[in-house]
Amino acid sequence: MLQSKLFPKTKKEAPKGAESVNHKLLVRAGYIDQLMAGSWTLLPLGWRVVTKINQIIREEMNATGAQEILMPLMHPKEIWQETGRWDSAKEIMYQLKDSRKKDLGLGFTHEEIVLDLIRKHIRSYQDLPLALYHFSTKFRNEARARSGILRGREFMMKDLYSMHATEEDFWKYYEKVKKAYSRVFQRLGFNFKIVEAAGGVFTDNNTHEFQVISEGGEDTIYICDNCDWAQNREIFEGKVDDKCPKCGIGKIKEEKSIEVGNIFPFGTYYSERMKVYFTDEKGGLKPMWFGSYGIGSTRAMGAWVEVSHDDKGIIWSKAISPYEAHLLELNNEKTEKRKNFTESVYKKLENVGIEILWDDRDVSAGEKFADADLIGIPIRLVVSDKTSDRLEWKLRKENKSEVISVEEAINRLKT
Numbered sequence: 001m002l003q004s005k006l007f008p009k010t011k012k013e014a015p016k017g018a019e020s021v022n023h024k025l026l027v028r029a030g031y032i033d034q035l036m037a038g039s040w041t042l043l044p045l046g047w048r049v050v051t052k053i054n055q056i057i058r059e060e061m062n063a064t065g066a067q068e069i070l071m072p073l074m075h076p077k078e079i080w081q082e083t084g085r086w087d088s089a090k091e092i093m094y095q096l097k098d099s100r101k102k103d104l105g106l107g108f109t110h111e112e113i114v115l116d117l118i119r120k121h122i123r124s125y126q127d128l129p130l131a132l133y134h135f136s137t138k139f140r141n142e143a144r145a146r147s148g149i150l151r152g153r154e155f156m157m158k159d160l161y162s163m164h165a166t167e168e169d170f171w172k173y174y175e176k177v178k179k180a181y182s183r184v185f186q187r188l189g190f191n192f193k194i195v196e197a198a199g200g201v202f203t204d205n206n207t208h209e210f211q212v213i214s215e216g217g218e219d220t221i222y223i224c225d226n227c228d229w230a231q232n233r234e235i236f237e238g239k240v241d242d243k244c245p246k247c248g249i250g251k252i253k254e255e256k257s258i259e260v261g262n263i264f265p266f267g268t269y270y271s272e273r274m275k276v277y278f279t280d281e282k283g284g285l286k287p288m289w290f291g292s293y294g295i296g297s298t299r300a301m302g303a304w305v306e307v308s309h310d311d312k313g314i315i316w317s318k319a320i321s322p323y324e325a326h327l328l329e330l331n332n333e334k335t336e337k338r339k340n341f342t343e344s345v346y347k348k349l350e351n352v353g354i355e356i357l358w359d360d361r362d363v364s365a366g367e368k369f370a371d372a373d374l375i376g377i378p379i380r381l382v383v384s385d386k387t388s389d390r391l392e393w394k395l396r397k398e399n400k401s402e403v404i405s406v407e408e409a410i411n412r413l414k415t
């Protein structure tokens, strides 16, 4: 991609009133744009990042045997009334009437909608288990929509739903998803904790939150400094510096964190209310075991920026960077030869499938360096009079650079 064509241009100043790091940096670097409180356009760079996050999630969901679908976002009132959530979730759900006076809700989650789908199509234990997921915009009338893209009133979520004939089969899959989520967050490069949280009205069991430890987080969690024990504020009953109830060795610490994922064992709560029954091997009618599992992919992008930046800008990991390398030509004095060389480097990299952002703009070297640091692509390649027919190779997270051949750069980028 030619940077001169990239929409929009970077900004020197953070937007007025922006408090959080992700808000300031993602707006300045041209990843997101705010329409109104809690509502964001994902610009070309931002959409590339979220697309990469989604692809990692998709691969890990598919690996659990789940199948991808796409569900509607506008829902009829009647289905939400079956579980009582039309009323109990009024504060969070946008509810409206269309011109025919029909009551509609905008999807803030999809348990009821997926269960309606299931009861139309599944009758027998032989059709179970089944796991379906989709990526879609969720609408939530959040009271506070601060924290940049971490808390939107519209945001992107992957939600997965699983249906099972037996409790045992359900828990097996729940653990499988827990592992799949761990792999997702490992691949994204996060330092995260699996945190026990309250089950709410649906279940006596705890749910599990995936929390990224970050100063910029809105959540507070308690973790053991020795083992993997972690609880959220709602259910934590001890105090800081207590001995860990699990390993008995570590001490309990308090951390700020960002919830990036959550998994819920609902048991038969929803299926009983919505009459989602199947016939078992003996011909008896039974409610399905049901779980739901969410990851906020736009929040994950914001969370990454919160934990990986410096005073100059964002620092992406290879896994989710919008481009693999940022090519800068320093053209204080324009020469045809150097321009041709840069173009040949760009083409060679493109030809071997490396995603590259080429800063071909007619601006000073200082501006190019500052923008490269702000945008945060992990590898910077510089062509200048000093490098001759070679390239300067520099990692965003390090200060030192070295001059290497084009072939060497390609080899390094391919591995």
Ligand code: ATP
Binding pocket: 109, 140, 142, 149, 150, 151, 152, 153, 154, 155, 156, 157, 259, 260, 261, 262, 294, 295, 296, 297, 298, 299, 300
């Ligand atoms: P929170 O406690 O932060 O409001 P939640 O418990 O309401 O989150 P879930 O309903 O479990 O969230 O949604 C699943 C995932 O969707 C969350 O783990 C988070 O990553 C993301 N998410 C939830 N609300 C928002 C939001 N307003 N903006 C962006 N992402 C969100």
Ligand code: MG
Binding pocket: none
């Ligand atoms: Mg919420």
